[in-house]
Amino acid sequence: MISRNKRRKSIKGIYILLILFIVLLGLKLTWHNDSLTGKLISNLAERKETAMTVSPPKIVNKTKYRIVVDAGHGGKDPGAPGASGGHEKIFNLALAQRVYQLLKEEQMFEPRMTRTEDQFVELQDRAAIANDWNADALISIHANTYKDPKISGTETLYRHSDSIPLAEMIQEQVSKALGFPDRGIKMEQLKVLSLSKMPAVVAEIGYITNPEEEAILLSNKGQDLAAQAIVDGLKNYFGQNGSLNPPKTEESRQIPSPPALNQNQYKIENKVYFDGSAKDGKQVALTFDDGPDTIATPKILDILKENKIKATFFILGNRAKSHPELIRRIVDEGHAIGNHSWSHPNFDKTPMNEAMKEIEDTQDVIEDAAGVRPILFRAPYGALPKDKLNAINKMNIAVIGWTVDTLDWTGVSSNKILSLVHKQLRPGGIVLQHSANGKKHMANTIEALQQMIPELKEKGYSFVTVPQLLHLPDSQSQ
Ligand SMILES: [Zn+2]
Known part of the structure; x- marks a missing residue:
């Protein structure tokens, strides 16, 4: 079109063609408007991947x-x-x-x-x-x-x-x-x-x-x-x-909403964690299952507080519902909270949907009480078939086992508890104890704990929560 323009000598002719050209260009742009929007949207998607700071072009239905x-x-x-x-x-x-x-x-x-x-x-x-x-x-x-x-x-x-x-x-x-x-x-x-x-x-x-x-x-x-x-x-x-x-x-x-779980922050592997890494030095995570109750749990919390150490409590949903104030106390005092199911069933014998409900309800009741959604789960009796482990991992919850079983729930003496800990504990170890559900309101656990903490400190151990031990966030809300 341009080369033909050049051949024309008449100025009037050039003007007419120029106007025609502008009109055609306008038509062409209108015609391609749809694909233009499409391009804008795909550009938008690309930008989302690359540069979050670039403000995207306005698109048509932003007010819906x-x-x-x-x-x-x-x-x-x-x-x-x-x-x-x-x-x-x-x-x-x-x-x-x-x-x-x-x-x-x-x-x-x-x-x-x-x-x-x-x-x-x-x-x-x-x-x-x-x-x-x-x-x-x-x-x-x-x-x-x-x-x-x-x-x-x-x-x-x-x-x-x-x-x-x-x-x-x-x-x-x-x-x-x-x-x-x-x-x-x-x-x-x-x-x-x-x-x-x-x-x-x-x-x-x-x-x-x-x-x-x-x-x-x-x-x-x-x-x-x-x-x-x-x-x-x-x-x-x-x-x-x-x-x-x-x-x-x-x-x-x-803009990603802040409380949303960012999958990149940590990795939940399809496995049960039994311990942390010895590379982090002499760390130990004390854990207490089956609480809260109104007798043993507050005593254990008092001892931890006196000794200025943090531990991890695996909570039963039905008890959390009865004692939300203790869930708050656990969180307020800097301890980690894990999910230990609603009613302590054996997950080897629980249908999948019931098992998931046990966990989900417990997450909810803990969140209601203390505003945190646990990132940890410990299976009652340690029983957890593979399909349920996978399903729990999909909920972005890490499954936690232990390396030292104190057998405290059976009512063994505090001396027996101490000797088991000293014999079995290695750096990065997780110690299983109970904050409810045992004999004489866990008197053995409480007695052992008062001795165990200074003795392990003496051996050079530092006390961490399970999330700290495994380099996980304290809860899903972080
Ligand atoms: Zn238990």
Whole structure:
């Protein structure tokens, strides 16, 4: 085009062609706008990898709230059976799809589903979908169940207190729309809620074990009403909180949230740790299992405090629930906390889902009491089959054994405890003792400890926590 321009002598002709050229160029740019956006997005992804400080270009839908719509259960996990013989998973998916469609029509939302067909998705994966996508809210759709078919009503569950406003707004809309009894909002330790880092709720729309409610839940009309109510609840929540909680921009989504577990900080290997490295010198980690109780645990804490040393307590969830003040004391006094299951079952004989629940519930109760999520787990009786070890490692929890077993729980004398420690301890060793559950409230352990600490100091040992010994963070929240 340019060479032909040159041949033309008339100035007027050059002007006309120049204008034509500009118009064509404009058209070409508009035409390629889509691929341009695509390029910007892929550039964005590359920048995320390389330079976090470069502020990314603005992209079109930065003002949308990302909502993860989770249809509960699915695949091999059918959920609750309904009064008419169908299963919860079918209803959950049907309603979730309606919610998803309605959200897509709303300017302010960008929805995403955790499953779009009858498939099984692990609970932690549902939360991970929302976390990885940096969602602004997660709503998990369920129907309730009870042995008494007369029981009815809508309830909304949450786990973390920052989900309460969302739970209240969903509950209000759904119970109003369907006219089911309003059973209110409840705090529940559900994995999908515990693991989600954004406001997250489980909407138990109604009882499929109640024939009248089931009929409404399975009807088109009922599902339309419920879906619209959920969307209205979300609109109220984000509308009201909009000024406080603006949607995340692409820029802010790229900043890793500080409490998130950074996998690069440490490595959890697929193994049981029995000791630390002797290269770190004469270190020893004292550990106390099965607490807290109100007699032995405080005495042990007093001794550790007098001697200015730190230890590690492997806690039982059901005891932590009864004595949260002792969990706080342990953490406040600088000791490390590990998870020792909820009720001390033998994991060789516990089904996988129960075992995981034992651990997850204990993580939650410790976090509730002291604000830390343990990074350590010790199996009751030291029993842990390979599949459970792998599953625990996937939760970013290190499994801890021991090198010295004091047998203190059997009621052996303090002298026996001391001789076992002196015979078996090597630098980097982990000593197993108990802070509850033994004979005479662990009188032998307490007596031995008062002697053991100065004797080991005399031998040149320094006392460290298990995370210090293994170069791990004190807890998952670090
Ligand atoms: Zn134990």
